[in-house]
Amino acid sequence: MLTLLKLFQSFVRALHSDGTPQQVAAGVALGAALGLTPLMSLHNLLIVALIFLLRVSVPGAILGWLIMLPVGFLLDPLFDAMGSALLINAGGLQPVWTAIYNTPVLSLSKVNNTVVLGSVVGWVALAFPIYFLARIGVRGYRATLGPRIERSRVVRAVRTTKLYNFYRMFQP
């Protein structure tokens, strides 16, 4: 329940934040990496650092993570197959993997695992489509639906309730 509430908050904050649609979309694209790839990986530490260092929307990144988390689980068989194709079946790439596997720090990235490699490649391939779709979505929302929702009696009424104050307590 709390996760759903937080997902909803991230969604609302991302759409209504001061960030530009590009910043929100970039946040969603970077956050997608956390959801699509196994979380406890070295590259995700880098992604988190990038989310905080680059001027991208942090709520957008959280939104991207939470949305892509179940997608990552669903796509695991595909990522496994992609990773197998690259790690095991693509003999020509073996020198690359050998170099990565035997390079300090890089070898900690665990890209020698089929699911990690497949999901990283999958995220790289999906990052730009996710960015563009998110940017279109945020722009469209802010131009049409957003102001109307902000002005709606329901939202104004909800904002005066104690339930809204409770909701604000859990804002990220």
Add this chain to the structure above:
Amino acid sequence: MKRPRLLRWRAIVPLGVVIALLGLVWWLLLDRIVELGIEETGAVLVGARVDLESADVRLRDGTVALRGLQVANPNAPMQNLFEAEEIVADVRWRPLLEQKVVVDTVAVRGLQFGTAREESGALEHPHPQGGLVAREVSAWAEAARVPQFRLEALGQVLDIGAVDPDSLRTLGEARALAARADEVRATWDQALAALDPQPHIDSARALAQRLEETDLGGLNVLRGARLAGEVQRTLSDLRTVAEAVEALSLTAQASLVDLQGGLDGLVAARQADYAYAIGLLELPSLDTPDVSPAFFGDAAIAWVEPVLYWLRLAEQHLPPGLDPRRYRGPDRPRRAGTTVEFPDATSDPRFLLEYGELGLELGGEGVAAGAYLAQVTGLTSDPALYGKPLELVVQRTGAAVGPSDVAVRALLDHVEAPIVDSLAVRLAGIALPSLDLGGLGARLVMGRGTTDLRLARTGDALSATWSWHAPQANWERLPRTGSEEPGTEAAPIGMRERIDGLVWRTVSGLRDVRIEVGLSGAVQQPALSVRSNVGEAIAGSLRRELGREVASAERRVRAEVDALLSDELGRARRSVNGLEAQYRREIEATLAALDAVREQLERELPGGLRIP
């Protein structure tokens, strides 16, 4: 419009602080992380719980100290494969950045094997690949187990009813043979009916008769030519029919050879059925090679099982060559996937122990109780990268119970395929185990003696001999349970008391006991052989005393099996023999008739009427 800046400069310091905090937490929890890592990795490797009391990692000194390591036995969860009081390792830190562990030296103190556990070492959720080697070796041991020698069988009533006729191979084969003979007969009948040679023979005979009665000299040219043409057509017709019958004859002969082969096969099947029926009655074989495994088979398997386990484990975890290696990925909420390792000729192995000293303590009064020092060099997961074989030398450091002479040397050369392993163990003056030989109602107390193990492995081929010599063995009688008391059933083979007395007299006089266990063949499924002077002596005595009676019992079993088989065997024989007779009666007779009438026609036809 103002373009937003790319970086959040103000975030750098907080991010740095967060990363530093994470580093601090990692450093504070490092000991626990190492502890958990060893427990989890060990459990996957062994297939049973691995418990570690504490781990102490000192990054500045490059040392790791592990205390209270217990590795449970996957086949006996209340027992440890081994436990170590303390392990102190000097670890190089740089390879750790490549997820590799290179240990310059390690000192193991208080290493003990086969100690009891306080709680079960079985895993609640075993890793699918964990303990695979242990399971395979256990499966081999189960398959290799030899039924114990049972003197009771010598005194039992022969119960032929125990032989299920349906389980006799001969019956099935005899029925199938008779059915095949019936099929062949039907095929012949059909083929002969289709050919129907009799009208052709009759017609030719009639023509021959006409020729004989005709004055050929008085025929004019036209009639003579017509008659000659008729004769040639008939001869041609006879040749065609004869060729078809000959073809049928060839097929029939092949079928007969096949069926005769089936009859010969029934003889072999009957021999197998005799062996099966005799085996059901558990009459002991008195051939020497069979008797020793029945006495010492279980002990031999218990001795060689750990050797095979460690040998197979070394094969699995110390593979030769530099090919990429695949393992199941880590357990996590996401799919595990496959982790592939890519060894590089110029880099460090994934795991390397350059030199280790292990202080072994083998407790109790068992085979090798005592204190030892083991020195191991070149233990690595990538022997091809290390380039040298693993060497293990064990020497005695002193013990009250232990052996007076110890020589253990192992060399595992896995640098390149085929892997070559050799192991030589000689322990002299050790307390050899006592063996309960329940089947004989006696315990063999081997006392002090010598054990000698020689093992050589090249690729998959294994050859090993493990000999045990007890020059001053003693024998103790085991108390008999009520059910084992000799009964008063009818028709016993020999008297139980007599057999007991005989066996006891034979073994109790044996002071010098030698047992030799052999392993040969593929390392995954080696053949086990056991020889002993005890088995030879008992077999010799029993053969002298009971050989005639056992032979008589076996004759009775054979007679009973013959009685069960006689109907079906007779039917199969009759079918095949009947078919042979039919072949001679119908096919050979037809061919003979065709030949005879053809010859008659050619004889009756004068030269003047022959058409070239």
